[in-house]
Amino acid sequence: MSSLTPSTQNTPASVREQLSLVEARQQLEGQTGRRFWRSLDELSRKESFGDLLQQEFPRFSAEWDPMHRRTFLRLMGASLALGGLTACTRQPREKIIPYVKQPENMIPGKAQFYATTATICGYGFGLLATSHMGRPTKVDGNELHPASLGGTDAALLASILTMYDPDRSQSPRRKGGATAATWETFDAELQAQLEQQTAAKGAGLRILSGPVSSPTFLALMKEVTTRFPSAVWHTYEPVSRSGWYEATVAAFGQKLDPVYNLADADVIVSFDADFLSLGPAHVRMARDFGSRRSVEAGSMNRLYVAESQMSTTGAAADHRLALTPDAIESVARAVAHALGVAVTGSHDTPHAAWAEALAADLKAHAGRSVVLAGEHRSPALQALALAINAQLGNLGKTVTLIKPITATGASLADLAQAIDAGSVQALLMFDVNPAYDAPADLALAERLAKVPFTIQHGLFDDETGALSTWHVPASHYLEYWGDARAFDGTTSLVQPLIEPLYKTRSELELLAAVAGRPGTSGYDLVRATWLDTLGGDLAFKRALHDGLLADTTEAAVSVSLAWKDAGPGETPTTPDQLDLAILPDYAVADGRLANNGWMQEMPRPITTLTWDNALLISEETGGRLGLATGDLVELDSGNGKVTAPVLVAVGIPVGAGVVHMGYGRTAAGRVGNGVGFAVSPLQTAASPHRASVRVRKTGDGFEFALTQESHTIAGRNHLRVGTVSDFKADKKFVMKFGEFGGKETPSIFPPHDYSQGPQWGMVIDLSACIGCNACMIACQAENNIPVVGKDQVRRGREMHWIRVDRYYEGRAADAAVHHQPMTCVQCENAPCEAVCPVAATVHSTDGINQMVYNRCVGTRYCSNNCPYKVRRFNFYKFADHETPSLKLQRNPNVTVRARGVMEKCTFCIQRISEARIKARREDRAIADGEVVTACQQACPTRAIVFGDIRDPMSEVSKRKESPLNYGVLAVLNTRPRLTYHARIRNPNTSLETSSPMESSHHGA
């Protein structure tokens, strides 16, 4: 230690070089990996560093002394600026002391589970967090929670990585860095500011946040407005839903939230609504949608989609049209007209046959259908969708309307106006990043600079933080107490899983300080809200345990339609311009997850693009504009310009383009900085999700990192698709594609004995899979799968154990998209095992093809010989063994793999072992459903079923008996344990007569 300790005694502090935290950060900025730590090390040797430490951590400065190394280490663990100094020091003699009182059930390797709540756009989503020795390692959906029912999505699964992100902000920072920035000085300055505001009743005080459903937050906000009656609360969400409320006001005269019951809907129509992937209820909607996609279980639903992008919802559709928003609206109006909704003006559309068939289908399923319009589309289109629902009698049946769950304040545009008027003196921003994501015409970055006192409270010291007087670090939802309400009103509590890793505060704690109660803990605030309402401590504990408060769903509001058609709301773009859809990204959303490596590396559904956004255009548009994949273009909306690389994709309407939000971050962190391009210059407050742009080729090129570059099935039969009528005509139609299982061929090797014990197997239902990638991220969290970076993805070295293969069928313009999750199929006759020279991949008695990492020397022959190409090789030391905070996320029951070894799906062997040990101790067999793999657990549509195939009563055995069951490449006699159910589509026979798959295949 002594060698690293700066000798503060020798030079007086005044003559020494002054080092501020800002400078320290600057020195570290842009440094990654080893270089980052080396820079840290160099920094720490500076004499001025000791001064800085004194300034930053006055309480701990005494610990900057070799004698108190343990305390020092704790400090280091809490401080990014101090990480990485532990190497090469001699360990002083120390005694370790065991727990006097051992915490109950704290067993190494044994997980504990706690319910908590995350928020999507302000709405609650119930989670069940896994904790190992006090470290949360994974989050999953809470089965009791209506938004989840057990499933999750990729973003929620990846949110745990954000908590451990080493780039998270760890201490307050004041602009300029002149004043020592601590919570104490912040509190003092905040209270002084608030004192000033008291006189004017808070006329200069503004609060900006996202929409909020938290009852405690709203109660505190009430306190704030009591203290400062003239203060104004603004809310802002980059993924705008304002059109929705305008639509409900137009249709029903009040703001309402929708609750869709897709489980009861036979016909679902989406007008540009990506309801399977977006919105507070998308996981639940995917679940309900998936529950009606089984041809064997009963009547299948039918999904019609007309959309301006290629969404996962569109890929799931039975009938899909790729149209620009104005054309979508004309289809909607034609449908409305056919159903007898009073629409004015023209209701012509080039897709009249489609609209007619759809209208007839809707009519036949009145009261059992749902029509959705994208919440980013015009209020007129959304109101029209509500009117159609009302006309069909769906209201109260499949579409319930309730009072808004989230409270919203004044708009961001109002804030911009107020700043210009000079009436904003103090602005407090919670978890928003307007300097990055606000539409360009609001020029928030410039306007923020005009506000004398701004506070940005967030997980990261981001673009907005850089412009604010104060940045104060926020706690992650796994670190704080809070509450939230789900899409249907169900209230649940946010329960922390861990003490805040750094000196951070939650929104509630900060808001309490504004309300005049500084220092009140989040726990007290939440308890105060709920203890009396719930009627005591026991009920509070119950609510924490279950993850929700019983019977808190919002009652339906009975409404009557008061809608008058005001004509179309979407205007066509002039033909010389590109009709650009600006949408939240499937991975990084609005940029919130930009610094999350899991999400950056997750192949975006359908395009399989990683580590970038792109201008997506169809092949025909590309041909018209002379553009091909990899061309760099400049997009000019008149208000702003961006440079974007072109990616030619399927399913995008001709004359239209799609770009995604959340990229081009400059202060996201080491992962997210400089990835992709920002789209906010093209956005306007009036039209944040659509723009007309001119496209100009710059002549430069760009290389994407795509995980799948082949688009079609190449006439092969490993993806089998049919229609309901195919199935009805011949239940075994799947076998027309080829038999399941090659003939037993003689082998010189003795066969494995699969007659004893459980034999694990899996079935994935391709009809239910929506290609959302939740399984992939769940697997990544569960199995300590590393992130490899853009360059390595480009080289084809991504490490995901489960991937979602995507195949296009048909013409590029209106190709059907099929997903096929692919992971190790656990062949009973595994080609990989025979060729491994050191027996590093072997078969277990329960039928799992196992990887023995320790034994692997890395010849890669197993991977070459794997027909499914599901093995993943550590070409480099991909696992991060250095970053301390990331180590905390790891699942202790799964080996972190070294360089040079092969790895692959294990069917979550650690979960199987846990169940086996438990069952053995209780002297019983493992029950069906006791072992749930990570992918299965996460799947929102329950497409994955896992279990013992020797048990004829198990769910998986029953599924394997289905005529839809087939094995991929079973013709090789690999005898895969993972089999698939063919995808069954349910097209409207009046629109489609034969299955395209069938006609192209001839039963080969």
Place this chain on the structure above:
Amino acid sequence: MAPNSPPDQKQGFVEIEPVLDTHHTMETVTDKISAIPLSNTLPRSILGVGFAALLLLGSLMGAIFFLVVEGTGIWGINQPVGWGFDIINFVWWIGIGHAGTLISAILLLLRQEWRTSINRFAETMTIFAVMCAGLYPLLHTGRPWLAYWLFPYPNVMEMWPQFRSPLVWDVFAVSTYATVSLLFWLTGLVPDFATLRDRAKGKIAKVGYGIAAMGWRGSARHWQRYEIAYLLLAGLSTPLVVSVHSIVGLDFAVSVIPGWHVTIFPPYFVAGAIFSGFAMVLTLAIPVRAIFGLKDMITLNHLDNISKVMLATGLMVFYGYGMEVFFAWYSANEYEGFMKFNRMFGPYWWSYWALILCNGIIPQILWFKKVRTSPIILFFLSIIINIGMWLERFVIIVTSLHRDFLPSSWGMYAPTKFDIAMYLGTIGLFLFLMVLAIKFLPIISQFEVRELLHKKQHKNGH
């Protein structure tokens, strides 16, 4: 005259023997051959090659250094192409080695006298080629420091290699091959080392060659034991000529990947190996015979014979290519058919057609005697064949893997600078060792040539 020489005969040849020029006597043979290692200088051209080879050797060292420090990620391999330059070059080098063994062993047993003046050369080449080849399977593993786990040795883990894997067979095949080839080569060198020992002037050379000669005095007992040992080793080597490359062929044939799972691979690989091995003998021997004036010992007749072997093996290989196409069609297997189609017209089409050109079409000029006796044409042809045989391995490995069963996993392969540095580096190692061999070893077997001379002089027996 050294005491170990057979009785001196100063008679000239009565008839023209094309495998050895007529004017030679026992003494001139020894003088001429031993002059190269015993002189203090080397021709400039050879020095130049040696220097260039040294530079390439440096690139090999650098490539290996980075490989061990960083991992196999520095290469162009990926998912799905798990093997690239590493295994291509391994197979290529192993194949090159084959000519040596074939010439030494099989031609010896078949009493092909023309082998005598090129066998040392070919054997030396074999040893060095196997050394280059051996680097690859060792270094291509993810954790080369554990590669010894492929050997069966008693250990506390109680683990044996997995004997079903052809990679284990490979370990046995290649290590046996290397060992036997080395023994064969060293045994053959002993009498010649003794000659050099006796003729050396310098102290170091005397001691060095003396140790290498292992006390050879040329007694009748020595000669008798030597002949038996040599014959036995030749007998041992003979099956190895066939087995090594058969097993390398099985490395691929045992798999399930279309383009690898081919039953004709073992014989087709052996033919290819001999084809490329003889080409490499020509590539090296033609310049050497020109530079050192050995045209009277490595005669046009040698070149003619080598060319005939190349023509024969080349036709076998060409037949193999044809059969692959036939199988793809006749099996009616869609994956097999696609593989063949993809090889011919996929993204790597150029490699397939270049292969057909280099290995199938151009070597047909060997039907002409004029070509077979033209060193210049043969030199360039041999280089074309070497390129062709490299391409064959590229086509087999890369174009089979890059598009196999599931289109979702298809990908592309491109070597990186480290792949190229390592390949050039092994060429450097090979050439450097060859230069050293030329400098320090009798590159033509002296006593065997003398023996041949003796036989010629006593043609009708006595």
